[in-house]
Amino acid sequence: MRAQQQEAWCACWSCQHPIQKDSMVLRCPVCNALQPYYDDDPFTVLAVAPSYTLDFKQVDESYIRLQAEMHPDRFPLASAKEKRIAAANTATLNACYGTLRHPLKRAVALMAHAGQRASTSNEQTTIDDPDLLMDMMTLREQLADSDVAEAKRCYLEHLAACEGAIDGAHRQQDWDAMDRHVTRLRYLLRLGEDVVGG
């Protein structure tokens, strides 16, 4: 996404004034018309530095500030077109907010932000990696044998370790390692749903 940004400029839909194609520019400097998002990268939209560990308070503040700017309710007297843009932008903003708050989606978006494609982003249902498969089966058995509290503690421990590994790989820009950990996270989360109930 990021790598193939060719046209950096476009015309304001309302007054044709040239505007930089950048999600940070929300309104036309001349006519103040709301501009559509040209980017659905959640880190760009919510204006937070790309990192796996996020300051969620800052994400929340950014989200609320942008909602206050773009929510359709803020455009009661606007033209139908501007209302449509407000609704579409708010939908994008809501999706981005959801992505950042979700551990797996955030990791996949982080790779996409760097122009990397996570192999787990498509809807695959089987595990190709024999080591990962073995690993998951062992953990599943282990959790099934322990009592609920212990299973939950053990699961959360694995989850934290996996998220830590994703963060570490991202900091070192080691995309292969990050991709492996992201796939692992995907199966861990599913295991969590099955065994500990989310």
Next chain:
Amino acid sequence: MALLQVHEPGATPHPHQEDDSDAVAVGIDLGTTHSLVAYYGERGHGDKGDVQVIADEQGRCLLPSALAMRGEECVAVGYEALACAARDVHVVTSIKRFMGRGIDDVAGEDTLYPIESGEGGMVRLRLGDVTHSPVALSALLLRALRERAERALGFAVTKAVITVPAYFDDSARLATKDAARLAGLQVLRLVNEPTAAALAYGLDSGNEGLYAVYDFGGGTFDMSLLRLRKGVFQVLATGGDCALGGDDFDRDVRAALHKEGWTGSGDKAQDLRLVRQLRETLSSKESVSLDDGVVLTREAMEEAVMPLVERSLQICGNVMGDAEGISVDDIRGVVLAGGLTRTPIVREQVESFFHRPPITGMDPDQVVVWGAARQARALTTGAQTLLLDVCPLSLGLETMGGLFERIIARNSPIPSQKTQTFTTWQDGQVAMSLHVLQGEREMASDNRSLARFVLDDIPPMTAGAARIDVSFTIDADGLLTVQAQEQSTGHQQRIEVKPSYGLSEQEMIAMLRQSAEHGRDDMVKRLLLQARVEGRRLLSAVDSALVQAGHLCSVSERKSIDEAISILARAVQRDTKEDITRAMDALEKATEPFAQRRMQEAMRSALKGRSTQDVESAMQDNKNKP
């Protein structure tokens, strides 16, 4: 109106002259048992405006959601309808429960009227010889509320914010919007009832943090969890039951009474109304005795309704579970809405569930309409508050094997848009049928069917080669639009999800045509109302001008002005718009020289001791004023 232009800046005698029908929207709570209408009014100068719930001529704010129907005709609404005893008149209540519902949804329910299947399996209520659609009946209630507002405000009301239960599905929301359309109202926004209740409270207290709204009404139960900060009301999760409310309380209490040996009158509707009175009395009394010696104690009543209260708390528990990582003790306050929350047992149970006494500062019957009126104002004149709501139920498609595939999960913030890609499963497949559903169950058939449509003209390809993007868009009213597009051809099909249950498009068109015919009478009435208001306004403007600067008139001039005044004063009492307009023209003409003289006088006093430049810029300022 030359006279009106002469006044000091900031001292406009009528601060919202231009407001009127274009800028004023009302808030409407269309309830199962009661409905209300309110608007946000300014109270003169300097005073902070606030919500005014509009009462009828007898000063009653509540309009019982009841209609008295004689054949096709509605002969009475509200209290008058409930009091109707004519043999050929059918009194219909609790219409909201049937909004957007299909015949299969209400199967096995204990309803007061025979239910029949209309076109496409839509519910119709049989009242004597005729059947009615719930949408058309709701429109009659909305029309009564609109007329009440027009009488109070003195001008035509065309815009409204209408509240709906948070748990209303897409069909019920659309049915509500259709009803408004039939009643001549443009819906600025459908607002969820618990969110409206939070808005009514939140602004007063200026509190920040997590709040729960427990909204138990005549027919529906809703619970929403919200985060409040700096005027932003962010709904985190919501849940409810659209068939859990006072009506169910009444049914169970009636059953308990029958067990005690009460026989009742034999008229189901009348019995239930009596039961409701008894139930409400028991909120303040320990026991009541019926005519035939049967005694109902509060304890027995509470025992009868306890399972229903428990069901509501179970829903609260589920909502808490949906809002991950939030426990009961994180909640800073519980807001109560809906008449049922007056019941002591409900309050006690809520208190013990949430570990704190609920907030009860406002009349639970009026909280929702307050919020609606505030949002109506925010959407017309702007406000610093912002409502961020969620969709209550998951939306998705039926996939192979009759499974339900979620596209937008419940409690997703709205507006929302999500696209999913599907493919063909047979070689050479040229069409794909899409079945849009709403609900939480795994099997498609267990969920609510919203619409079916077919995307055809897919170019024949091998199975799995076609890429069909299906996008779901939910707008700020919580209404769904589905679009499907085959990528290689760009062939697009777009449907506004028309519910299978509600009003069919033909019915809607026929009814709109009908209401356009009635509409002519309505329009005449509205124009008259408007003319009257304008006439009165002119009278008071001339009046105050004469008080201020009467000395500028010659005696003969004064005489002709006074004459024109009395003609207009008489015209506004009468019923013809033309008379009023003519009298207004005459009065304006009579006051013209006087107005000019006043203008010169004002200029002269403004000129004293000032340079021409000052005056020109002052005039410029005046011109720029709206």
